[in-house]
Amino acid sequence: MKTELKRSVCPYDCPDMCGLLVKVVDGQAVKVTGDPEHPYTRGTLCPKMVHYERTVHSPQRLTHPLLRIGEKGGGQFKAITWKEGIQRLADRWTGIISDYTAEAILPYSYAGTMGLVQRNCGEGFFHRLGASRLARTICSSAKGYGWASVMGETLAPHPDEVKKSDFIILWGSNALATNIHLLHNVRAAKRRGATVWLVDTYENPTAQIVDQVVLVRPGSDGALALGIMHILVREGWIDQAFMEQHVQGFEQFQGEVLPDYPPEKVSQITGIDVNLLELMAARYGKALAPFISLGSGLCRYGNGAMTVRAITCLPALVGAWGKSGGGLLASISTNKAFNTGRVTREDFMQKPTRIVNMNQLGYALTDLSEPPIMSLYVYHSNPVCVAPDQNMIIKGLRREDLFTVVHERFMTDTARYADLILPATSSLEHADIYRSYGHYGVQRAAAAIPPVGEAKSNWEVFQLLAQAMGFEEPFFNQTTDEVINQLIEPPTPWLGRVELAKLQEGRPVELSLPENYKTTFLTPSAKIELYNPSEAEPLPRYCEPYGDDAPFYLMSAPSLFSLNSSFNERPDLLRKKETAYLQMNPKDAENKNLQAGRSVIAFNERGEVPFMLKLTTKVPQGVVVTEGLFWYAKGPDDSTVNALTSQRLTDRAAGSTLYDVKVDVRLA
Ligand SMILES: Nc1nc2c(c(=O)[nH]1)N[C@H]1C(S)=C(S)[C@@H](COP(=O)(O)OP(=O)(O)OC[C@H]3O[C@@H](n4cnc5c(=O)[nH]c(N)nc54)[C@H](O)[C@@H]3O)O[C@H]1N2
Ligand SMILES: Nc1nc2c(c(=O)[nH]1)N[C@H]1C(S)=C(S)[C@@H](COP(=O)(O)OP(=O)(O)OC[C@H]3O[C@@H](n4cnc5c(=O)[nH]c(N)nc54)[C@H](O)[C@@H]3O)O[C@H]1N2
Numbered sequence: 040m041k042t043e044l045k046r047s048v049c050p051y052d053c054p055d056m057c058g059l060l061v062k063v064v065d066g067q068a069v070k071v072t073g074d075p076e077h078p079y080t081r082g083t084l085c086p087k088m089v090h091y092e093r094t095v096h097s098p099q100r101l102t103h104p105l106l107r108i109g110e111k112g113g114g115q116f117k118a119i120t121w122k123e124g125i126q127r128l129a130d131r132w133t134g135i136i137s138d139y140t141a142e143a144i145l146p147y148s149y150a151g152t153m154g155l156v157q158r159n160c161g162e163g164f165f166h167r168l169g170a171s172r173l174a175r176t177i178c179s180s181a182k183g184y185g186w187a188s189v190m191g192e193t194l195a196p197h198p199d200e201v202k203k204s205d206f207i208i209l210w211g212s213n214a215l216a217t218n219i220h221l222l223h224n225v226r227a228a229k230r231r232g233a234t235v236w237l238v239d240t241y242e243n244p245t246a247q248i249v250d251q252v253v254l255v256r257p258g259s260d261g262a263l264a265l266g267i268m269h270i271l272v273r274e275g276w277i278d279q280a281f282m283e284q285h286v287q288g289f290e291q292f293q294g295e296v297l298p299d300y301p302p303e304k305v306s307q308i309t310g311i312d313v314n315l316l317e318l319m320a321a322r323y324g325k326a327l328a329p330f331i332s333l334g335s336g337l338c339r340y341g342n343g344a345m346t347v348r349a350i351t352c353l354p355a356l357v358g359a360w361g362k363s364g365g366g367l368l369a370s371i372s373t374n375k376a377f378n379t380g381r382v383t384r385e386d387f388m389q390k391p392t393r394i395v396n397m398n399q400l401g402y403a404l405t406d407l408s409e410p411p412i413m414s415l416y417v418y419h420s421n422p423v424c425v426a427p428d429q430n431m432i433i434k435g436l437r438r439e440d441l442f443t444v445v446h447e448r449f450m451t452d453t454a455r456y457a458d459l460i461l462p463a464t465s466s467l468e469h470a471d472i473y474r475s476y477g478h479y480g481v482q483r484a485a486a487a488i489p490p491v492g493e494a495k496s497n498w499e500v501f502q503l504l505a506q507a508m509g510f511e512e513p514f515f516n517q518t519t520d521e522v523i524n525q526l527i528e529p530p531t532p533w534l535g536r537v538e539l540a541k542l543q544e545g546r547p548v549e550l551s552l553p554e555n556y557k558t559t560f561l562t563p564s565a566k567i568e569l570y571n572p573s574e575a576e577p578l579p580r581y582c583e584p585y586g587d588d589a590p591f592y593l594m595s596a597p598s599l600f601s602l603n604s605s606f607n608e609r610p611d612l613l614r615k616k617e618t619a620y621l622q623m624n625p626k627d628a629e630n631k632n633l634q635a636g637r638s639v640i641a642f643n644e645r646g647e648v649p650f651m652l653k654l655t656t657k658v659p660q661g662v663v664v665t666e667g668l669f670w671y672a673k674g675p676d677d678s679t680v681n682a683l684t685s686q687r688l689t690d691r692a693a694g695s696t697l698y699d700v701k702v703d704v705r706l707a
């Protein structure tokens with residue numbers, strides 16, 4: 040028996056990007072633990088990944104290309120060879136291109152793997168093909184936009200800043216499920232005496248570890264932030280010296296915006312008691328180093344970008360950026376450290392092709408013309424489960440004339456609707472390089488084990504497709520390692536400061552931050568822009584979310600035991616998730632004559648979804664909550680939560696509005 044210990048990286052769409060140690064025996068991963076050498080995650084993993092080997096060697100892994108033999112969505116397939124699969128695909132695409140042009144082909148991908156090569160390499164192929172492009176905005180584009188409208192390209196604070204803060208707000212964040220290593224820092228700060236508050240629409244599981252929960256009406260956080268700033272100014276709890284040096288537009292903001300948000304009015308909009316608003320402002324205004332960790336849930340509303348913009352103004356008023364331990368962490372972007380363009384190859388595009396928004400796949404498949412979408416190629420994403428308006432997506436996928444290809448590790452809800460399924464490697468079976476959106480670590484990983492069955496990586500499949508389509512660019516002939524090397528050689532100025540030898544060996548390294556980066560504001564004015572002249576509305580304000588004509592706001596929040604739709608292949612984790620619960624306040628249930636433990640249907644104009652009703656005072660009246668995405672329990676006649684969500688987009692940056700949804704509830 041040959042036993043080896045190999046380094047790898049958690050590939051999932053999670054800010055922590057943990058370092059992994061994989062015990063490999065005779066080419067099989069038998070145990071996965073955290074890498075104690077990782078500068079940020081230091082050897083601990085979340086409950087999903089402690090048995091990653093169960094995902095990698097799951098009996099449910101797809102191991103051969105599969106061709107549909109029954110009706111669409113019926114789940115009947117036969118195994119074929121890769122050669123036949125690729126040939127069929129190339130023949131079908133050649134026909135579509137001559138009948139409709141290549142824009143009739145739509146790639147669909149998101150973040151099944153976060154590795155820079157496997158995640159992005161498809162773009163090089165599809166740019167060369169001339170296919171329609173996908174706007175990949177399902178997650179948090181509105182959050183990015185809101186932050187940037189105030190802070191430009193300013194570097195986000197290092198997450199270790201939190202340890203030095205004395206007042207931490209977890210704002211719209213269930214960090215216990217989605218950001219556990221940040222919570223390690225929050226706990227360290229608590230041990231030094233810090234106070235921690237949570238602002239959320241319900242008492243999510245993270246509420247257990249905080250000192251105070253503020254329940255806000257869904258989509259009203261912009262008004263909350265403006266109301267706090269109203270009080271800060273009224274009481275003089277602001278840092279004039281900091282603002283004179285570093286802030287643009289405080290006068291206009293104070294004169295034209297803040298008077299509109301007195302506590303009584305803000306209380307009405309947000310549902311928060313005036314006394315609690317005053318207390319929150321006092322705590323924030325008097326803290327020595329207040330820190331906000333901003334989740335993404337609140338950006339997935341019709342007013343998402345504006346909400347984030349308003350919250351992002353808060354630290355400027357109190358000069359938090361100038362204080363060790365102060366600031367606001369929305370997301371960390373280290374894209375500039377890599378030569379990413381060498382993988383996405385926009386230069387391969389002969390003319391700019393049509394852009395289709397990934398949140399509007401339903402419309403794209405049922406409504407688009409000139410040309411219509413005739414082929415959909417899905418890789419490392421599961422749109423039937425994760426994208427809004429499931430019923431319309433399925434209507435599209437049932438089209439007899441649509442040729443759907445899904446490159447996947449498992450028989451997901453989307454794969455069931457494929458005409459052709461290609462088996463994908465897991466991250467332990469291919470090489471890549473990773474950067475995080477929650478810390479400044481970067482790490483390269485070699486394959487730890489050989490592919491399971493006949494699985495191939497994203498890059499390998501695009502190489503085969505390039506060959507079959509007759510593309511002659513040398514780009515497509517590179518090995519995965521050569522593509523990784525292009526990303527990091529020659530190193531960008533940022534990457535040039537890390538120990539490259541260590542990175543090349545596959546050990547975790549951290550990008551270094553310039554001195555004084557927290558007060559170096561990378562905006563056009565070199566100041567924090569409370570007033571941003573390049574915005575259609577130069578000053579922030581509160582605007583209402585969309586809502587629907589129904590009584591309950593629906594929160595479909597992440598679960599501790601799955602990640603988006605990933606990990607549904609794991610019986611051990613599914614047992615912990617139990618079932619798709621709908622959590623409701625007992626008073627609402629009484630008014631509707633609904634009892635705990637009953638099967639109920641949540642419904643609106645877009646769909647109907649079955650749940651098990653759970654009553655809890657952790658959820659306020661007017662809100663219902665479900666945690667985690669599930670694969671279809673029975674079969675394609677089921678619906679899951681995204682049958683209720685809508686294809687409407689955010690105010691800016693064309694993001695998803697997955698939380699800006701209302702439903703009614705009845706007995707099943
Ligand atoms: N275990 C686990 N980890 C994950 C994921 C997962 O599914 N499971 N998903 C991964 C991905 S893709 C991402 S983007 C991140 C997600 O990270 P986040 O989007 O930050 O997710 P959460 O930490 O659950 O925070 C969302 C919270 O926002 C709250 N919320 C919803 N609407 C509002 C509102 O209007 N105001 C306020 N204040 N709060 C609101 C929800 O109730 C929920 O508690 O996590 C990643 N990590
Ligand atoms: N209602 C509701 N819907 C949501 C959310 C929510 O909070 N509520 N969260 C949203 C968010 S924040 C996001 S980011 C999206 C995420 O949506 P997706 O990015 O689609 O994420 P997953 O559901 O994890 O699906 C990823 C799929 O990729 C596959 N995969 C993994 N590695 C590879 C690989 O190397 N190659 C290939 N070909 N396949 C691979 C996995 O098996 C998995 O099925 O979901 C969104 N949907």
Ligand code: SF4
Pocket residue numbers: 049050051053054055056057084085086087088219602
């Ligand atoms: S999902 Fe997140 S917390 Fe869990 S191991 Fe991966 S990176 Fe770490």
Ligand SMILES: [Mo]
Pocket residue numbers: 052177178179
């Ligand atoms: Mo996400």
